[in-house]
Amino acid sequence: MTDQDRIKQLLERFPGNSLTAAPDNGVLSVTIRPENIALVCSFLSGTLKYDYLHFLTCIDRTDKLEMRYYLYSYSHQGTLVIKTDIARLNGKISSVSSIWKTAEWHERETSELFGVVFEGHPDPRRLLLDDDMDGHPLLKDFTHKVLVKLPKA
Amino acid sequence: MIKFTVKVFKRVTSLLEGMAVTIKYFFSGPVTMQYPDKKWTLPERARGVVTLIIDKETGKHRCIACLACVRTCPNFSLAVEVKTDENKKRYPGKFTLELGKCMFCGLCVDSCPTKALMMNNEYELAVYTRKELTRSLLP
Amino acid sequence: MKYEIEKDIMTDNYYLNMGPQHPSTHGVLRLVLRLDGETVLDAVPDLGYLHRGMEKIAESRTYSQFLPFVDRIDYIAALLNEHGYCLAVEKLLGVTVPARAEYIRVIVAELNRIASHIVWYGPFAMDLGAITPFLYAFREREMILDMLESVSGQRLTFAYMRIGGVRQDLPEGFIEKARAFCKYLKPKIDEYETLLTENAIFLKRTKGVGILSGEAAINYGCTGPVLRGSGVKYDIRKNSPYSVYPELEFDIPTGTVGDTWDRYKVRLEEMRQSARIIEQALEKLPSGPIMAEVPKIIKPAPGEAYGRAESSRGEIGFFVVSDGTQYPVRLKIRTGSFSNLSALRDLVKGLKIADVVAVLGSIDIVLGEVDR
Numbered sequence: 001m002t003d004q005d006r007i008k009q010l011l012e013r014f015p016g017n018s019l020t021a022a023p024d025n026g027v028l029s030v031t032i033r034p035e036n037i038a039l040v041c042s043f044l045s046g047t048l049k050y051d052y053l054h055f056l057t058c059i060d061r062t063d064k065l066e067m068r069y070y071l072y073s074y075s076h077q078g079t080l081v082i083k084t085d086i087a088r089l090n091g092k093i094s095s096v097s098s099i100w101k102t103a104e105w106h107e108r109e110t111s112e113l114f115g116v117v118f119e120g121h122p123d124p125r126r127l128l129l130d131d132d133m134d135g136h137p138l139l140k141d142f143t144h145k146v147l148v149k150l151p152k153a
Numbered sequence: 154m155i156k157f158t159v160k161v162f163k164r165v166t167s168l169l170e171g172m173a174v175t176i177k178y179f180f181s182g183p184v185t186m187q188y189p190d191k192k193w194t195l196p197e198r199a200r201g202v203v204t205l206i207i208d209k210e211t212g213k214h215r216c217i218a219c220l221a222c223v224r225t226c227p228n229f230s231l232a233v234e235v236k237t238d239e240n241k242k243r244y245p246g247k248f249t250l251e252l253g254k255c256m257f258c259g260l261c262v263d264s265c266p267t268k269a270l271m272m273n274n275e276y277e278l279a280v281y282t283r284k285e286l287t288r289s290l291l292p
Numbered sequence: 293m294k295y296e297i298e299k300d301i302m303t304d305n306y307y308l309n310m311g312p313q314h315p316s317t318h319g320v321l322r323l324v325l326r327l328d329g330e331t332v333l334d335a336v337p338d339l340g341y342l343h344r345g346m347e348k349i350a351e352s353r354t355y356s357q358f359l360p361f362v363d364r365i366d367y368i369a370a371l372l373n374e375h376g377y378c379l380a381v382e383k384l385l386g387v388t389v390p391a392r393a394e395y396i397r398v399i400v401a402e403l404n405r406i407a408s409h410i411v412w413y414g415p416f417a418m419d420l421g422a423i424t425p426f427l428y429a430f431r432e433r434e435m436i437l438d439m440l441e442s443v444s445g446q447r448l449t450f451a452y453m454r455i456g457g458v459r460q461d462l463p464e465g466f467i468e469k470a471r472a473f474c475k476y477l478k479p480k481i482d483e484y485e486t487l488l489t490e491n492a493i494f495l496k497r498t499k500g501v502g503i504l505s506g507e508a509a510i511n512y513g514c515t516g517p518v519l520r521g522s523g524v525k526y527d528i529r530k531n532s533p534y535s536v537y538p539e540l541e542f543d544i545p546t547g548t549v550g551d552t553w554d555r556y557k558v559r560l561e562e563m564r565q566s567a568r569i570i571e572q573a574l575e576k577l578p579s580g581p582i583m584a585e586v587p588k589i590i591k592p593a594p595g596e597a598y599g600r601a602e603s604s605r606g607e608i609g610f611f612v613v614s615d616g617t618q619y620p621v622r623l624k625i626r627t628g629s630f631s632n633l634s635a636l637r638d639l640v641k642g643l644k645i646a647d648v649v650a651v652l653g654s655i656d657i658v659l660g661e662v663d664r
Contacts, residue, residue, distance in 0.1 A: 051510050054598070055626040059613050068611070070598060074510055074526060102513025105634045113347075128340035128663055137348055138622075150229065150352055164492035171487045175424055184431050196438075198463065200445035227357040258360035258451040263459070272445070 003028045003078060006048055013043055029081040034067070037084060038094040038120075041069070044082075045099050049075045053100040056107065058114045060140050065091050065114060086116065088139075095121040113138040200257050201275040203231070203250055205290045206268070212292065215269035218243040222261035222270060230254035231261060248290040252278060305333060310648065312341050318415065318652075319659030321633075325645065332648055335640045337633060342663040350623035355381050355590040356455055358623070363449035365608075365625060366661040369408040371401045371440075372603040374453040379534055380599025380610035381455045384592040392580045393457035394536045399470065399573045400443060400452065401601075402566040406477070407436040408604035409559050409566075416556070416653040417488060420497050425487050432480055439469055455590060457583035467574050474567040481563055489557070498553040502639045502651035505550055512638075513631035516606025517562065518655055521547040521555035528602040540572045552654040559656070562604075591618050605629050605656055625664055629657040 007021040010030065019040065021030045032040050044050045054070035069082035086093055095118040097104040107118045108127040115136040118124065135142050186193065195201075205214040218235045230253075236246035262270045280286060310323040320341035326334040346365060350358050362377045363370035375397055382389060389397075410433040414426035437447045442463050444452035452459050488494045504514070509522040519526060527544045529537040545561035547554025592614040600609035606628020613622040632655050639655075640648045 053513055054600075054607070054609060055513075055611070055624060057611060057622070057624040059622045061621075068596075070611070074524065077531065100513065101511045102631050102634060105630065126340075128343040130340070137345060138351075163490075167490040167492050171424075171491055174483055174486055178428070184434075196442040196445070196463070198442065198445040198460065225357065227353055227360055256360045256449070256451075257446060258449075259445065259459070260356065260360070260451075 006078065006080075009048065010040075010043075013047075014040065027079050027081055029083060031083045034084045034086045034091075034093050037067075037082070037096065038099075040082065041096045041099050044071060044080065048080075049073050050078070050080055051075065051100075053096075053102050053106075056096070056103060056110065058110050058116055058138075060088070060114065060138065062088075062140055064088055065116065067093060067116075069096070090115060090117060092117045092119055094119050097121060112136065115139065195274045195276070199274050199276075200259050200272040202252065202273055202278070202288070203255065203261060203270055203290070204273050205248065205292075206271050207292055214292070215267040216245050216248065217267055217269075218245040219266060221264045221266060225260045225264040227258065227260065228254040228256055230256075245291065250288050250290055251286060252288060253283065253286040303328070308645075310335075310645075312338075318657060321652075321657065321659055321662070323636075323648070323652075325648070327645070330644050332640050332643050332645060335637055335648060337636060339633075339659075339663055342659045344664065346625060346664040347623055350620055352619065354618045355592070355620065358620075359454070360449065360451045363451055364660060365664055366603060366605065366627065366629070366658050367448055368411050368658050369404050369604045370448060370450050371397075371404040371452065372408070372601060373608055374450070375401050375535070376599055376601035376603065376608040377610050378453050378455055378599075379601055380597055380612045381590070381592070383597040383599050384595060384612055384614055385455070385586070385590065387456050387584050387586055389457055389584050390581045391536070391578045392461075393582045393584070395573050395577045396458050396462060396582065397453060398535055398537065398540070399462075399570055399577075400440060400450075400458075402569045402573070403436050403440060403470070404450075405566050405604045406563050407433050407440075409563050410436075412559060412604075412653075412656045413484060416656070417494075419649045419653040420494060422488065422491075422494070425484060428480075428487070429484065432477060435473055435476075439466065439473065442466060442469075454583065454586075456586035457581070461582050467577070470570060471574055474571050477567050478564065481560060481567075485560060489560075495553070497647075497650050498556060498654070499551060500549070501552045501643065501647050502654065503549060503551045504635060504639055508638065509550070509635065512635040514606065514635055515631065516603065516628045517555055517558045518606065518632045518635070520544065521558045521654075522550035523548055523554075528600060528607060532600075534599075534601060536573070537569075539576065540569050542566075542569050552650050555654040555656075589618055591616060600626070603628055605658065605661065606632055608661075627661040627664065629655075629659075629661040630664075633657050633662055 010021050019032050050071040050073045052072045052074055054072055056069045059066040064085045065088050067084045067086060071080045095107055097107055105127060107121055110116050111118055112126045112129050113136055135144060205216060207214050218233055220233055223231045223233050230251040232249045233245045234247035235243055237243055259272060262272060305326050305328050308325045308327055310325055312320040312322040322338040324336045324338060325332055346361060349361055362373045365373050410429045414429035417425035441447045443466060444450040504522050506522045506524045509519045523546050525544050525546050530544055542565045545558045547558050594614055594616045596613040598609055598611045600607050608628060609626035611624035612620050615621045639651050
């Protein structure tokens with residue numbers, strides 16, 4: 001099965017405009033609506049056999065947050081990227097940690113650094129930061145009293 | 154019973170084999186160095202503290218105060234005060250290095266267009282106060 | 293006198309903090325152990341003691357300025373990190389690195405991999421009570437560090453690779469030294485094996501302890517020796533090759549059961565394979581430039597790239613997002629230890645406290661890499 005077949009299967013499973021799939025820079029990338037994440041992920045890991053999540057992360061575009069899920073399959077060696085946009089403040093998205101356990105820690109990290117709420121996460125505590133820390137450091141407008149202002153070079 | 158004896162024998166010999174290795178090294182000389190008494194000669198490329206290259210004969214440096222090193226430093230540990238002389242030539246009035254911030258990466262040395270900087274072989278950098286960590290590079 | 297033994301004593305589970313200042317947690321990891329007597333019921337890792345905000349720092353540094361920071365993510369295998377980072381940025385820029393630079397990168401990276409595995413081997417044996425292997429292993433590591441120092445000028449945080457190549461060419465006499473070292477190393481690894489592999493005490497401590505199945509390893513996102521120890525034959529150098537690895541011959545060692553002993557065996561074999569790679573790379577080392585044409589101020593076109601390399605602790609990946617300026621918008625660092633450590637909780641359930649030390653040692657974490 002090639003990437004083309006996988007795109008076909010995806011579009012068949014998710015008809016309409018809920019999903020677009022196309023190769024981007026040589027990597028198969030799928031753009032979805034955030035509410036579909038759990039469905040798409042379970043389809044990808046089950047039927048299409050993407051059994052390994054490299055990482056998931058978030059990008060702050062100042063008007064929205066972009067989520068990225070990098071997947072890989074040990075059985076057919078294919079790579080796939082899931083892209084989706086969520087709201088910048090308290091954006092919500094379903095947790096995928098029941099599908100890939102590795103997502104559990106990555107989601108905890110993303111949650112504290114960006115303020116994304118992962119619904120259905122089994123252990124939504126902080127991972128790296130102090131419990132009493134305010135704010136989400138990787139947002140572009142983050143300010144904190146301990147942050148040192150960089151000198152202008 | 155025989156199985157058991159073989160097992161015990163194997164286990165014991167496995168320990169003895171390891172012992173044999175250690176005993177072999179027991180008779181060879183030490184590989185460590187008694188540090189403060191003896192000192193290591195650093196290789197030519199060793200990256201120690203950033204310094205200005207001073208010409209031995211003329212006592213001058215090649216810095217033109219272009220600020221390339223200041224801009225390239227990842228930790229902003231270098232500071233140069235630019236001054237101009239009567240011919241409108243730039244020269245550094247002050248050139249300081251904050252050693253506490255320096256990562257010894259050598260990016261400043263690479264960035265210098267006149268090759269005025271180098272890293273010396275100094276590696277014993279402990280000082281008593283924070284103030285001593287700020288060094289002036291100018292002679 | 294007769295004692296009556298009370299059979300239904302109610303015992304409470306209790307909690308024990310292992311770390312953050314525990315010598316066998318290899319850094320500042322805190323494990324909250326829930327115990328029943330000496331049996332571990334649950335082990336919850338508590339991270340963040342070494343969190344330096346690398347990803348935030350990256351957003352205020354240019355692409356080449358961030359390179360010295362990359363060294364400090366996994367400070368034991370700095371060159372392997374640098375390789376991953378350079379791959380990611382070069383992918384974003386579309387730069388082809390000259391062949392000589394690639395070969396030099398592979399040589400120094402593999403030397404660093406051996407050094408890194410040695411830093412695992414010594415303390416791992418020490419965790420299990422054997423002090424001698426530590427001393428022997430660090431003797432060999434010293435030689436590697438001396439060689440790398442003669443190449444790059446530093447012993448731990450090398451800052452040797454540059455985006456588009458390497459900083460300096462190999463120094464004179466390095467090739468002979470490296471060749472002699474590879475020859476010297478092979479019997480030394482056999483010696484390491486004599487000390488531990490069949491040692492009765494070592495076998496008791498490691499065989500069948502902390503078994504991780506292949507499926508679980510994949511599900512937890514484990515990579516590197518932990519994954520291979522569980523029997524999955526996967527190595528980024530072979531399966532999605534980068535640099536000049538396709539031109540070099542080497543095997544991927546795998547375990548069968550996925551226990552602590554298998555992970556130990558895989559790493560020792562990997563050291564041999566690394567020595568093999570270095571020998572071949574030294575043989576094939578072409579002449580030519582060591583830097584590609586890269587603009588002085590690096591401003592990649594808007595886009596994103598994920599570059600990954602096989603570090604000694606698994607996949608080290610850098611996800612770089614550019615918006616066309618000289619600062620990255622986002623730089624995500626995906627490290628091997630981070631995902632490998634997440635599997636620990638399942639691995640140690642039902643074991644004794646002393647086995648937690650063995651299992652943790654066999655996962656080989658570097659806290660700088662976990663917390664970033």
